[in-house]
Amino acid sequence: MKKKATITVETERLLVVSHSRGSVEHWCEQCGTKVLMIGLTEAAAITGLTERAIFRLTEAGAIHLMETTEGKSLFCVDSILAHTGPGARQLARAQIQNRQNRKDES
Numbered sequence: 356m357k358k359k360a361t362i363t364v365e366t367e368r369l370l371v372v373s374h375s376r377g378s379v380e381h382w383c384e385q386c387g388t389k390v391l392m393i394g395l396t397e398a399a400a401i402t403g404l405t406e407r408a409i410f411r412l413t414e415a416g417a418i419h420l421m422e423t424t425e426g427k428s429l430f431c432v433d434s435i436l437a438h439t440g441p442g443a444r445q446l447a448r449a450q451i452q453n454r455q456n457r458k459d460e461s
């Protein structure tokens with residue numbers, strides 16, 4: 356029961372991220388696929404890490420970083436979730452699937 360409550364919180368967090376203006380679907384060179392990219396603030400929010408810790412993981416190659424033409428840093432959600440546990444990763448996949456389903460309906 357305790358685990359279920361945690362998952363609910365994670366889902367809400369991911370939904371907040373996906374609805375924020377900072378998130379965008381973009382090609383990730385390292386993943387070799389299109390992923391959800393989010394800003395530094397969002398990356399810190401879903402991992403519970405500090406922004407400095409996010410950059411350390413990026414420098415270590417654990418989190419994939421992409422810079423926009425405006426010079427804004429965007430982080431690959433897939434790589435972030437790979438470092439926040441398998442449960443979070445599953446939720447992200449479900450969440451991305453939901454986005455695709457919504458697109459099909461419209």
Ligand SMILES: [Zn+2]
Binds near residue numbers: 385387419
């Ligand atoms: Zn990636």
